[in-house]
Amino acid sequence: MADQDTIDLVKDIDVDKYKYGFTTDIEQEFAPRGLSEEVIRFISAKKNEPDWMLDWRLHAYRRWLDMVEPTWAKVSYPPIDFQSLYYYAAPKNVAGPKSLDEVDPKLLETYAKLGIPLKEQEILAGVRKQGEKSHLEEEGGTSMPVAVDAVFDSVSVVTTFKEELKKAGVIFCSISEALRDHPDLVKKYLGSVVPQGDNFYAALNAAVFSDGSFVYVPPNTRCPMELSTYFRINAKNTGQFERTLIIADKGSYVSYLEGCTAPTREETQLHAAVVELIALEGAEIKYSTVQNWYPGDKDGKGGVYNFVTKRGDCREAHAKISWTQVETGSAITWKYPSCILRGDHARGEFYSIAISNGRQQVDSGTKMIHLGKHTSSRIISKGIAAGHSDNTYRGLVSAHRKALHARNFTQCDSLLIGDKCGAHTVPYLEAKTSTAQFEHEATTSKISDDQMFYVMSRGLSEEEAVALIVNGFVRDVLQQLPMEFMAETQKLIGISLEGSVG
Amino acid sequence: MTTAAPAAVLTPAEMAIGTPLPSRRQEDWKWTDLRRRIETPYERAAAVADAARVAKLIAADPLAKLPLRRVVFVNGVLDRTHSDLAGLTLTTGAPDLTEDEPLATMNATLADAAVTLAISGAADRPLHLMFLTLADTPAAVGARVHVSVADGAALHLIESHRGVGQYLANPALSLALGKGAAVNRAKLELEDAAATHLAIADMTLAAHAVLRDFTLTSGAALNRQNGRVTFAGEGADARVTGAYLLGGSQHADTRLVVDHQVPRCVSREVFKCVMDGAARGVFQGKVIVARDAQKTDGKQSSHALLLSEQAEFDAKPELEIYADDVVCGHGATSGDLDHDHMFYLMSRGIPHDEAKAMLIAAFVGEVFDGVDHEGLKGVLTAFAENWLATHTR
Numbered sequence: 001m002a003d004q005d006t007i008d009l010v011k012d013i014d015v016d017k018y019k020y021g022f023t024t025d026i027e028q029e030f031a032p033r034g035l036s037e038e039v040i041r042f043i044s045a046k047k048n049e050p051d052w053m054l055d056w057r058l059h060a061y062r063r064w065l066d067m068v069e070p071t072w073a074k075v076s077y078p079p080i081d082f083q084s085l086y087y088y089a090a091p092k093n094v095a096g097p098k099s100l101d102e103v104d105p106k107l108l109e110t111y112a113k114l115g116i117p118l119k120e121q122e123i124l125a126g127v128r129k130q131g132e133k134s135h136l137e138e139e140g141g142t143s144m145p146v147a148v149d150a151v152f153d154s155v156s157v158v159t160t161f162k163e164e165l166k167k168a169g170v171i172f173c174s175i176s177e178a179l180r181d182h183p184d185l186v187k188k189y190l191g192s193v194v195p196q197g198d199n200f201y202a203a204l205n206a207a208v209f210s211d212g213s214f215v216y217v218p219p220n221t222r223c224p225m226e227l228s229t230y231f232r233i234n235a236k237n238t239g240q241f242e243r244t245l246i247i248a249d250k251g252s253y254v255s256y257l258e259g260c261t262a263p264t265r266e267e268t269q270l271h272a273a274v275v276e277l278i279a280l281e282g283a284e285i286k287y288s289t290v291q292n293w294y295p296g297d298k299d300g301k302g303g304v305y306n307f308v309t310k311r312g313d314c315r316e317a318h319a320k321i322s323w324t325q326v327e328t329g330s331a332i333t334w335k336y337p338s339c340i341l342r343g344d345h346a347r348g349e350f351y352s353i354a355i356s357n358g359r360q361q362v363d364s365g366t367k368m369i370h371l372g373k374h375t376s377s378r379i380i381s382k383g384i385a386a387g388h389s390d391n392t393y394r395g396l397v398s399a400h401r402k403a404l405h406a407r408n409f410t411q412c413d414s415l416l417i418g419d420k421c422g423a424h425t426v427p428y429l430e431a432k433t434s435t436a437q438f439e440h441e442a443t444t445s446k447i448s449d450d451q452m453f454y455v456m457s458r459g460l461s462e463e464e465a466v467a468l469i470v471n472g473f474v475r476d477v478l479q480q481l482p483m484e485f486m487a488e489t490q491k492l493i494g495i496s497l498e499g500s501v502g
Numbered sequence: 503m504t505t506a507a508p509a510a511v512l513t514p515a516e517m518a519i520g521t522p523l524p525s526r527r528q529e530d531w532k533w534t535d536l537r538r539r540i541e542t543p544y545e546r547a548a549a550v551a552d553a554a555r556v557a558k559l560i561a562a563d564p565l566a567k568l569p570l571r572r573v574v575f576v577n578g579v580l581d582r583t584h585s586d587l588a589g590l591t592l593t594t595g596a597p598d599l600t601e602d603e604p605l606a607t608m609n610a611t612l613a614d615a616a617v618t619l620a621i622s623g624a625a626d627r628p629l630h631l632m633f634l635t636l637a638d639t640p641a642a643v644g645a646r647v648h649v650s651v652a653d654g655a656a657l658h659l660i661e662s663h664r665g666v667g668q669y670l671a672n673p674a675l676s677l678a679l680g681k682g683a684a685v686n687r688a689k690l691e692l693e694d695a696a697a698t699h700l701a702i703a704d705m706t707l708a709a710h711a712v713l714r715d716f717t718l719t720s721g722a723a724l725n726r727q728n729g730r731v732t733f734a735g736e737g738a739d740a741r742v743t744g745a746y747l748l749g750g751s752q753h754a755d756t757r758l759v760v761d762h763q764v765p766r767c768v769s770r771e772v773f774k775c776v777m778d779g780a781a782r783g784v785f786q787g788k789v790i791v792a793r794d795a796q797k798t799d800g801k802q803s804s805h806a807l808l809l810s811e812q813a814e815f816d817a818k819p820e821l822e823i824y825a826d827d828v829v830c831g832h833g834a835t836s837g838d839l840d841h842d843h844m845f846y847l848m849s850r851g852i853p854h855d856e857a858k859a860m861l862i863a864a865f866v867g868e869v870f871d872g873v874d875h876e877g878l879k880g881v882l883t884a885f886a887e888n889w890l891a892t893h894t895r
Contacts, residue, residue, distance in 0.1 A: 414823070416828075417826065419796070422823060423821070423823045425819075425820060426818065427819060430816045431806065431836040434809065434810060434837070434838040436837065439834075440835070444829075445828065446827050
């Protein structure tokens with residue numbers, strides 16, 4: 001079993017380093033290139049949006065015009081020409097398919113090629129044979145159903161398991177459908193965590209976002225299955241701007257997975273998403289991401305610029321939001337999933353693995369903003385830098401005057417592989433009340449020669465040894481991932497670090 | 503890192519000092535907005551002619567009774583009458599500071615009598631640099647001192663900063679340690695309660711040099727200290743420590759950059775910050791390890807003890823690492839006194855205030871213990887006890 005894994009791993013590496021670098025030739029419909037009020041009106045009209053939504057977008061666009069690109073992150077890249085992008089690209093003839101049969105077979109092929117995570121892909125590709133045992137379940141467990149929303153370039157193509165979810169009262173659909181079917185919910189919560197003018201990329205997203213996922217879990221409901229979204233940038237010169245909105249009503253629970261890939265292209269691609277989570281009293285949201293956008297080639301050509309705003313609001317008492325992220329892709333990552341701990345006794349968690357290789361640049365971290373009494377948060381961040389990459393953890397923990405007895409524990413560890421990479425830690429602590437207890441610790445080191453010797457003396461190659469040790473290093477975070485993601489992620493870590501030794 | 507361009511229109515305070523002041527839009531100054539905080543138009547300080555006044559202030563120095571070689575600077579200018587200069591190599595002028603930052607610019611404007619002290623061999627007595635400021639009207643004072651310690655030389659360097667009145671003191675000290683040189687530096691910031699203290703300590707270590715550094719920050723309404731340790735030669739070792747004892751509405755911000763440019767150096771930073779009343783303490787530490795600085799061992803820690811609900815602590819312990827074979831880490835904590843510890847002591851019959859004082863003394867004790875001069879340690883302990891007596895009720 002373990003041997004087979006190794007052989008598979010090596011095969012994966014041999015074929016091509018980034019196996020999701022294919023493009024799918026299907027008919028696409030574009031908005032005119034560039035960004036203007038007309039383009040926004042075009043997008044809004046395409047989606048038959050109500051007038052208030054168009055006004056909301058235009059308001060965001062006007063704010064965006066007055067904003068400047070942020071430059072504080074430890075990343076460098078040539079200026080982005082926002083007028084050379086397409087802000088809307090949609091596969092033709094897929095307006096709201098009711099089942100997979102209506103989907104372009106080419107699209108299905110695409111999903112078949114998207115290997116992460118394999119089990120979801122199986123279910124997605126074979127909705128009809130639900131309940132059948134997956135060949136990945138060698139241990140004999142039953143296949144766990146996962147509901148999937150797939151977003152292809154700008155448009156949500158298909159959402160599975162809608163009926164089952166409906167029985168539980170859970171709404172899981174694309175945000176365009178939500179605007180049509182549940183406008184009151186969208187109007188109430190959209191932009192309430194990340195307002196239109198929050199930052200440069202969030203404003204851009206608010207102006208042009210074309211789709212994304214919407215989840216509403218009613219009070220005292222435990223969502224019966226994992227919810228999942230795939231994001232895929234396919235068309236050339238398109239930016240992807242999806243927006244996810246998840247609302248967990250009082251006493252509910254939902255676990256949400258997100259996976260992303262993009263084709264190999266010489267030009268860079270822009271991905272500026274916004275994710276808003278709202279947890280009401282006693283609710284819990286668990287949000288997991290495996291981000292594997294195309295990282296560019298070994299010289300740093302091409303790749304995805306991943307400029308994402310993710311924020312959760314523990315709006316009422318005892319709410320809990322947990323972010324888990326595995327960042328292996330993208331040329332540049334600029335992402336800080338955050339928690340606003342507004343309700344008393346609210347809890348925020350952030351678990352992150354960020355791996356950078358080649359010429360990748362990662363500037364990622366979190367913000368834990370303690371506003372309520374007895375709020376607590378925990379941050380575990382593992383950064384691994386290899387090749388010529390730069391990997392920065394940037395995080396803020398703050399307790400406001402009234403956040404009595406706030407509690408935080410932060411641990412960020414960095415591992416350097418090779419002497420051409422950089423690992424940086426930039427934490428901010430702001431304690432405005434003496435009753436807040438903050439602890440922060442960080443370490444940076446390399447894989448010790450003793451560890452390598454021990455593992456290699458047992459017959460593993462250098463590369464396998466590194467993958468094994470790194471997997472041990474990130475274990476604390478891996479354990480937070482849903483079962484379906486764990487095995488895949490371990491493999492992904494091996495692939496991401498390929499070429500980093502020797 | 504981006505530095506916002508200085509605003510075109512100077513405030514009255516900026517015009518009086520003659521340089522633009524940094525604002526919170528600049529990353530390094532996000533917690534200490536000098537542009538907003540300094541409203542008083544400080545005029546350039548005049549020379550002090552009244553020797554009796556100076557002598558009285560010198561006599562009141564907590565270090566006055568210790569057998570030290572005293573070099574006195576009054577309003578930024580070397581006071582030859584009150585200094586013990588016999589046998590000391592003293593020249594005018596000083597080299598440029600390593601970092602071109604707002605306080606260095608200010609110092610270049612304010613300090614016009616730079617002094618360089620050259621130390622060789624083992625000094626007979628500790629060197630005491632006493633910086634005094636006398637301001638009858640709001641005055642700005644800059645001092646610029648460079649101490650160069652020859653290869654293999656050893657030096658105890660003690661700095662004290664005191665004054666009377668409302669003033670802005672901007673002392674810049676640079677310290678160059680030669681190969682194998684050993685320096686014990688201690689700084690006591692005990693400025694007037696109305697003062698603003700904006701200091702630079704720029705220290706460079708050649709191969710195998712050893713630096714032990716301690717700063718007590720307890721005076722001034724507004725304090726900002728920009729420290730820098732540059733490792734320029736292999737095998738050097740630096741331990742930089744500090745203690746804050748702040749109350750009222752005091753504000754103290756330390757920005758400490760430890761720059762490992764060469765392999766095999768060791769650095770340790772330990773800061774213990776005690777804030778009472780509505781005081782605000784800030785610690786911004788940054789450890790940089792250059793691409794070639796393999797086998798670096800760098801550790802940084804900052805701990806805050808908040809004694810009142812209005813007290814505040816902000817920290818930014820940064821690591822910027824480009825070499826892979828290193829061991830680096832940092833830790834930061836913030837909190838109030840441990841209630842279990844208080845309970846333990848009080849259950850053994852120790853009164854509340856005394857128990858509190860014991861715990862605070864133990865908290866800062868770690869950095870006090872590192873001071874390698876018995877006389878100075880006694881002065882520090884007495885000072886801390888006095889401070890605790892007024893802040894533990």
